[in-house]
Amino acid sequence: MDMKRLIYVGLLLVLLIILVIIFFRKGGEERIKPASSTTFPEQEPLSEEPEETTQITLFFPSEEDTLLHPEVRDIIASSSVGIQAKQVIEELIKGSQNGYISAVPPETKLRELFITEEGVAYVDFSREIQEKHNSGSSAEISTIFSIVNSLTYNFKSVKKVFILIDGGEKQTLGGHIDLSRPFLPQHDLIAN
């Protein structure tokens, strides 16, 4: 009889070990996935409840003067600066709701956005930002600083903005302003 009990104990142990192994292997797989996304913000899980929003400020050029004008808008709140920054750019592409000028061609898509530890936001646009751009120094300056100022104004962690096109570094939008270095914001372009 004692022998039987021993066998039961042994079986139980076996079961336990198998369970432990299954548990660890599953855990291992899950640990792997984030490895490929450590440099990028994670996708926000979709929730059923009404989403919390937060206020951001976009900057658009206007017909009136050569300055950039603020326009306040609500975006979905997120703890990730990366996700919020993406929304800021997407809102900027949608254009102004107050009749200001949209300086990013509306056909443009945001391909990727990531922020480095040093505070440089790399913003990767589809090629339309270049192809549909109305080339010219003033137009290029408007486009670039509407992007740069909108990002740096809303996020303290963004110090500089590097504009990429179609996944790579480009010289200029249309032959004028240098895109091969990151931009600092130009505060003197902002209207009061």
Added chain:
Amino acid sequence: MSSDAGSIPAASSKISWYQKKILLNQKKRSSIFLWIFPFVFFFLGFSSYPQNQPFLRLSVKDHPSLSRVLIESSIPLSFSIERSGSFLFVKLRADKPFRIQRRPFRSRFIKSLGWASGRDFYTITIRTQHRNFSYDSFTISDPPQLVIDVSPNGGEERREESREGPKRISVETNKEERKVPSASPGRKSIVIDPGHGGLESGAKGKFGALEKDITLDISLRLKNIIEQKLAYNVVLTRDKDVNVSLENRAAEANNNKAYLFISIHANSSYRKEARGSETFFLSLNATDEEARRLAYLENNSAEFEDRIGGDNEDDIKMILWDMAQAAYLKQSSQLAESIQKELNLLLGTINRGIKQAPFKVLTGVACPAVLVEVAFISNPEEERKLLTEAFQNNVAQAIYRGLVNFLRRYSQE
């Protein structure tokens, strides 16, 4: 044997666990497999692990003349490499997600390594320290490895784009004294740069005027005026409708040891009302630290020139040359002011100030340099004006007067 154990129940409670195990083994041999089972599973689990999840191991190692980026994997790699500016983008096909390990590194030629994942591919981004580099890649099949060697230019192997940048070109010509045939040696050169050209037509007007045509017309007029009235050679970066890269325009100025550089453009804005002339000089987008370094350059431009003229082609010089304009910002702003003043007088504009922006064409120019936006081609009224001979002549005259005023001061310094 089996009856032995069963016949002494009293004693059995006193035998140790170890002894019981032996007894067990002796009695029911088959039960041993139950013990092996978990271990088999355990090892199976381990060995099958890497098969499920291929890995990529990224590392960088410095060698005397190159930095080697090593991408190791557990599965064969199919890849393509694309180059853009100071980046190399290595695209790897991946049917399954990779487990990526990146070893920390410090390298002379590689600034950073990053990666991004797409639906069925990964992009490894290699950022080099300098734009002017060449690379070579090869694979080793067992174990699967992709090797990318990055070396700064100056090495024997040069790939496409390696002629990029005014820096190297100019450094070389400085060394061998210029061989560029110019009208009269001994005279100083003023380089005029008609914006755009060839396939790159720049801004377009509503009535079809192209920036590239207007800039060339005005530049040719300005060249004539200067040559008639001043003892300077005038060099144009292009004298017909051709493509010239922005770097080559700066190189043209540096190769000719330009005394002044004037880039002519016609503006375009989203604002329908935008009008008037604007004169720009370079802004550098510098952070505090960079600004300090640049301020140093500005105050020590003699030393800066020595270093460019020197023989040792070291990294520092490359960086300096890349920002050659940094040493001339003060003079450039004065030149801009002088030209803008004349343009304001011509157009009757109430003082429109000079502006600063990071223009690509100005960054590498090693002399006072400005970019004149003559008028707005995006404004129909100004577009029409820009096409008239009278306006083009007036603008050329105004720029010329600004130039003369500046030269009077500058050459006395």
